[in-house]
Structure formats: structure tokens, C-alpha cells
Amino acid sequence: MKRRQLLATATTMTAWPLASRAQAGKVFHVGVLVLGQPEPFWTIFRDTLKELGYIEGTNITFHYRAAEFVPARLDVLAAELVTLNVDAIVAVQTPAALAARKATRTIPVVLAGVGDAVATGLVASLARPEANLTGVSTVTAELAGKSVELLKEILPAARRIAAIANAPDPFHKPFLGQLDKAGEQSGVAIEHVMIERESDLERAFAGIADIDAVIVQPSLSVKLAAGLALAHRLPSASASRRFPTAGGLLSYAANIHHIYRDSAVYLDRILKGAKPGDLPVQGPVQIELVINLVTAKALGLTIPQSILIRADEVLE
Numbered sequence: 001m002k003r004r005q006l007l008a009t010a011t012t013m014t015a016w017p018l019a020s021r022a023q024a025g026k027v028f029h030v031g032v033l034v035l036g037q038p039e040p041f042w043t044i045f046r047d048t049l050k051e052l053g054y055i056e057g058t059n060i061t062f063h064y065r066a067a068e069f070v071p072a073r074l075d076v077l078a079a080e081l082v083t084l085n086v087d088a089i090v091a092v093q094t095p096a097a098l099a100a101r102k103a104t105r106t107i108p109v110v111l112a113g114v115g116d117a118v119a120t121g122l123v124a125s126l127a128r129p130e131a132n133l134t135g136v137s138t139v140t141a142e143l144a145g146k147s148v149e150l151l152k153e154i155l156p157a158a159r160r161i162a163a164i165a166n167a168p169d170p171f172h173k174p175f176l177g178q179l180d181k182a183g184e185q186s187g188v189a190i191e192h193v194m195i196e197r198e199s200d201l202e203r204a205f206a207g208i209a210d211i212d213a214v215i216v217q218p219s220l221s222v223k224l225a226a227g228l229a230l231a232h233r234l235p236s237a238s239a240s241r242r243f244p245t246a247g248g249l250l251s252y253a254a255n256i257h258h259i260y261r262d263s264a265v266y267l268d269r270i271l272k273g274a275k276p277g278d279l280p281v282q283g284p285v286q287i288e289l290v291i292n293l294v295t296a297k298a299l300g301l302t303i304p305q306s307i308l309i310r311a312d313e314v315l316e
Contacts, residue, residue: 027058029084029086032045033078033099044257044261082104087108092112094122094169095168100133110270117281119141132276148182152187163192168197213234249301290314
């Protein structure tokens with residue numbers, strides 16, 4: 001589905017009234033599966049559910065499982081949630097969603113901020129998933145390609161950009177594919193750097209040589225990656241709003257507040273009886289460009305006015 005169609009779907013889904021309320025007298029048990037950092041998902045998600053009438057300890061109980069950026073743990077944690085016989089599983093980002101899909105074909109799974117749900121094999125169709133999974137996608141692969149264009153605009157002489165990808169996350173394939181395509185169009189060579197775990201990030205940055213900039217797959221620890229990019233004096237980008245906040249140069253990404261808010265709305269509908277396969281996978285409502293001027297100054301870069309006027313937020 002093209003991005004315009006995804007946005008149209010998003011508008012329809014977001015229009016659901018927040019006035020709906022949880023079923024009286026029922027206590028729902030919801031599994032939450034994350035690869036790494038839970039924030040800001042955890043706060044936005046729970047606050048939205050509270051607006052929808054769900055009170056922790058009264059009519060909803062969360063069973064939270066985090067893999068601490070170790071993808072190999074996700075399958076075990078997903079299986080734990082299945083044995084608890086939860087009413088639904090909320091899977092944050094693609095690796096967690098794939099683990100949940102492997103663990104169960106009957107318990108509803110709500111996708112929260114996954115990458116290309118079709119390309120990674122999560123669903124057969126965005127419009128009609130026809131499975132036990134549905135939720136919200138960030139269309140991150142397309143956004144990664146835009147990051148190449150932005151870095152090239154900031155660094156006209158750039159010839160080589162490193163792409164640090166999360167090997168255990170199948171989304172790395174469309175992610176790198178979009179980067180390669182954008183690199184060809186921009187006259188930039190994209191150097192693939194594959195890593196297996198968070199602890200490999202330091203080695204990956206240390207091994208980069210003769211590189212003009214770096215783009216980081218957002219299912220990695222963007223906080224650590226942003227700090228390493230700054231320490232190695234590399235202009236950097238990632239499709240995560242948290243990246244420039246942590247010191248990265250820029251992000252071009254879906255508005256994560258809408259992504260996580262709408263994942264809570266999906267959970268509400270499923271707990272009220274909707275079938276996941278009947279709910280289309282929603283695309284991002286809003287795309288944001290965020291620039292960190294503090295980082296730009298530290299790197300001795302001047303951000304073109306053409307980019308600053310397009311930025312949704314400039315961190316100073």
C-alpha cells in the first residue's frame with residue numbers, strides 16, 4: 001500500500017472517539033513485549049488506555065516483558081506471555097512482533113511501531129491482515145531513504161554513508177534496500193554494517209573508516225548510537241524521534257505519540273471484540289523532521305536554511 005493510502009487509513013482509524021470505555025466487571029490481562037527501551041511507548045500507551053477507561057489493577061493487568069536489546073530472548077519471552085493466556089499481546093517494533101507471531105496464531109497481537117509489516121512477513125495485506133495481528137506501522141524503510149537525501153543536502157561533498165543495521169531484525173532488508181536506492185539517486189555509496197546485538201555498536205563505530213555520515217536502524221539502541229556518532233564526530237540520522245534528543249544530528253520519522261496512542265486504540269477495539277484480521281494495519285498520521293543544532297555546532301556543520309524551514313522541531 002502506498003504511503004498516501006496508509007495516511008488515509010490512519011486518518012480514519014484515528015477518528016475513533018476516545019469516549020469509548022472498557023467493559024465493566026472484566027479484568028483484561030495484556031502482555032507487552034519490547035526489545036529494548038520502553039519509553040516513550042510505555043507512558044503514552046498507558047495514558048491513552050486510561051483515557052479509554054482502563055485502570056491498572058482494576059480492569060486491566062499488564063504482563064511486561066523486555067529483552068534488553070537481546071533479540072534472542074524475545075522468543076522465550078513471547079512464549080511466556082502465551083502460557084499466561086493473556087487476552088492480547090502488544091508487540092513494540094518488528095523483532096517483538098515477529099516473536100509474538102511465532103508464539104501464537106490465536107491470541108490477538110497489536111503491532112506498535114513496526115516497520116514494513118508486509119515485507120517482514122507479519123501480515124499478508126495491510127488492508128486486511130487476515131491473521132491474529134494488526135496495529136500501527138511506521139513505514140520506516142521509506143523514511144530511511146529520506147535520511148540519505150537530508151544528509152546529502154547538509155553534506156554536498158558526501159560520498160560514503162554507513163548504514164548500521166540490526167541483523168536479527170528482518171526489517172533490515174527493506175531498510176537497507178531503501179537506503180541503497182536513495183544512495184544511487186543521490187550519488188552516495190551506502191556501506192552496510194551488520195551487527196547482532198547492542199554491545200556490537202561500539203565495535204561497529206570504531207571500525208568505520210573514511211565515512212562521511214551514518215544512518216542507524218531504529219530497532220537498535222538509538223540512545224547509545226547517537227552518543228557514539230557524536231563521539232566519533234559523525235553526522236548521523238535515524239528514523240526515531242529519540243535519536244536527535246539523545247545527541248544524533250537528525251531524525252525523519254513518524255510522530256511516535258500518534259503511533260503509540262493509536263496502538264492503544266487498537267487494543268481497546270480488540271478487547272471489545274473486534275477481530276484483528278478485520279482491522280487494517282495503520283500507517284503514520286504525521287511525519288516529523290527534527291534537527292539537533294547543538295550537535296550540528298559541535299560537528300562544525302551549518303544546517304542549510306532550506307532544511308531548517310522544513311523542520312518540525314529544532315533542538316537548540
